[in-house]
Amino acid sequence: MSERSQLQTGRTAAHDSAFLRACRREPVPHTPVWFMRQAGRSLPEYRKVREGTAMLESCMRPDLVTEITLQPVRRHNVDAAIFFSDIVVPLKAIGIDLDIKPGVGPVVAQPIRSRADLERLRPLDADDVPYVTEAIGMLTAELGATPLIGFAGAPFTLASYLVEGGPSRNHEHTKALMYGDPELWADLLDRLADITAAFLKVQIEAGASAVQLFDSWVGALAPADYRRSVMPASAKVFDAVADYGVPRIHFGVGTGELLGLMGEAGADVVGVDWRIPMDEAARRVGPGKALQGNLDPAVLFAGREAVETKAREVLDAAAKLEGHVFNLGHGVLPTTDPDALTRLVAYVHEQTAR
Numbered sequence: 001m002s003e004r005s006q007l008q009t010g011r012t013a014a015h016d017s018a019f020l021r022a023c024r025r026e027p028v029p030h031t032p033v034w035f036m037r038q039a040g041r042s043l044p045e046y047r048k049v050r051e052g053t054a055m056l057e058s059c060m061r062p063d064l065v066t067e068i069t070l071q072p073v074r075r076h077n078v079d080a081a082i083f084f085s086d087i088v089v090p091l092k093a094i095g096i097d098l099d100i101k102p103g104v105g106p107v108v109a110q111p112i113r114s115r116a117d118l119e120r121l122r123p124l125d126a127d128d129v130p131y132v133t134e135a136i137g138m139l140t141a142e143l144g145a146t147p148l149i150g151f152a153g154a155p156f157t158l159a160s161y162l163v164e165g166g167p168s169r170n171h172e173h174t175k176a177l178m179y180g181d182p183e184l185w186a187d188l189l190d191r192l193a194d195i196t197a198a199f200l201k202v203q204i205e206a207g208a209s210a211v212q213l214f215d216s217w218v219g220a221l222a223p224a225d226y227r228r229s230v231m232p233a234s235a236k237v238f239d240a241v242a243d244y245g246v247p248r249i250h251f252g253v254g255t256g257e258l259l260g261l262m263g264e265a266g267a268d269v270v271g272v273d274w275r276i277p278m279d280e281a282a283r284r285v286g287p288g289k290a291l292q293g294n295l296d297p298a299v300l301f302a303g304r305e306a307v308e309t310k311a312r313e314v315l316d317a318a319a320k321l322e323g324h325v326f327n328l329g330h331g332v333l334p335t336t337d338p339d340a341l342t343r344l345v346a347y348v349h350e351q352t353a354r
Contacts, residue, residue: 013140014147014209019080023210023247023269025290025323031315031352032079033345034149036251037331038072039084042338045071055100056092059085062135069139073146076342077349080147080210083136083203087153087214088161090199093128096120096162104166111165113177115184121191124198126205136206147210149249150203154215155192155233162188171220178229189233197240204244212249212271213237215262219254219273226258231265238266249292253330259284274329278318290323297328300340307340308347315351 014020019032040046049067050058058064068084088098088106097109112118126133139148153161160174161167168174178185200211218230238248250262251271263270263285272281272293281291299310311326318324326348332341 012207012209013145014143017079017145017147017209019147019325020209020247022323022325023249023290027354029354030349031318031324031326033326033348034078034080034082035072035076035328035332035341036082038076038078038341039069039082040071041332041334042336042341043071043075044338045075055086055102056089059089060131062131062138065131065135066138066142069135069148070142072341073143075338076345078345080149081139081143082149082212083132083139083151083208085132085151087151087158087216089132090124090129090152090195091158091162094122094124094195098161106161107166108162111173112159112162112188113173115187118184118187118191121188121195124195126198126202129199129202132199132202133206136203136208140207148208149210149212150200150208151212151214152196152199152203152237154213154218154250154252155189155196155237156221156230157215157217158192158196159185159188160217162192168217171217175220178225182229185229186232189230190236193233193236193240197237200237200241201244204241204246208246210247210249211241212251213267215250215252215255218252218258221258223257223261226261231261234262234265242266247290251292256281256284260286263289269323269325271327272329278314278321278324280317282321287322290325291318291321292325292327294327294329295344297330297333297336300328300333300336300344304340304343307344311344311347312351315348 018028021028022032065084069081073081098106101107160171163174163177247268249269250267253273256276259281269290269292270285274294274296295314
């Protein structure tokens, strides 16, 4: 049976894992835990294996991707692995001149500001990212019943990097294009939606058990602007992978006012940052969705007792949810003590054992 057939019939080794059951809003043996940016960042073994290797290069080496993705699973006993990559990998793969500069982030040599610039965004094909297919094949063989989450950057966040030329605090060029030339903006996001969907399809067909769409910067928008100018492209991505039957997670930072719309876009699981409690998030999202989140990543610096107190608050607020995946409200901070993460996983598992 092909991998795609297995995915469509649900017959993968990870199908009955706590993580996938929670995503499907089914009963779980314990609340599953994984952490955004668990692959790398805070782990000394990650820094050692990446020594002398640039970020983008490390994303294109299946041996490194496999090792880095597995490291937190081995160390923390998390309930899912997250594929080690970067949201700009598909853009690099189609020929966009960009680099990830340490301490800065993705930097684009020639920002996209005009209709002529759109021609640089050609469609993505599986042959553009053979290292992704190879790495996921290696990973699923190693992970067995532990699910692998594939991921991609959402069209708005990718557009923001491309239009600004790098990270931005105010997104002034992005918003100027969105408000000033809505037709060009719609075409840009539509093209990015196709690239993102193709990148997710490669990961699912290679064996990813779930996918997460990161819209890191979309919290900069008002709900009306999100609905009109962003939601159609995100919905296109989710719709493109719907037939695979894998859970689709949608996460953004500072998106408390957008949670209902992010669920409407097509997610099965809506990620929540730390700014609102999980029960209030559930009210905003509405029925029929699982939720993921939402411990403040900075709490991990406060000592064991404080971490457990705050984790308990998250669990209590999530107690009546249809499905809950415990996570941080954003990624693991680089100077986090890895042992604090290991202890947190054990605490959540113990407190929620059924």
